[in-house]
Amino acid sequence: MKKTLKIITVALFGLLISCNSKTRKKTLDNTVPNISPTADCNLKDGKYSATIHCYKTATHYPKTQTLDVDVKDCEIIKIYLPNNKCLEANQLFNASIDENGIAVIDDDDGRTFEVAIYKSSLAP
DSSP: OHHHHHHHHHHHHHHHHHHHHHHHHHHHHHHSOOOOTTSOOSOOSEEEEEEEEEEETTTTEEEEEEEEEEEETTEEEEEEETTTEEEEGGGEESOBOOTTSEEEEEETTSEEEEEEEOGGGOOO
16 A cells, blocks of 8 residues: 555656646746856856756656856856766856856756855855
8 A cells, every 4th residue: 555655656746747847947948047158146267066956857857966066157167976977068058157156057968957056165
């Protein structure tokens, strides 16, 4: 009985996420301003710690973790992934950071990253 309830819960959660993903993405596209690289994001160039929420559309798999990112000219140019891997600037699209330290980024693997940079980890 518990196993059946767990399976139903997971299935409903997956359905909810898949239904919300298009709406959520559309909402994000409408609410996140198109920031130019020259915009003042209040961050100096350097490495920062950030909370990153990743969502892969193909698998409907969300994941949130704290990772390091490199910032240059108010854009995220690198995301350091676990296991000594990273995503480089040529794999990231729409990586501009707003004045609150937030960026919504798509990558070449069909993932969407919502990045919130910790202001307390200001680069020197």
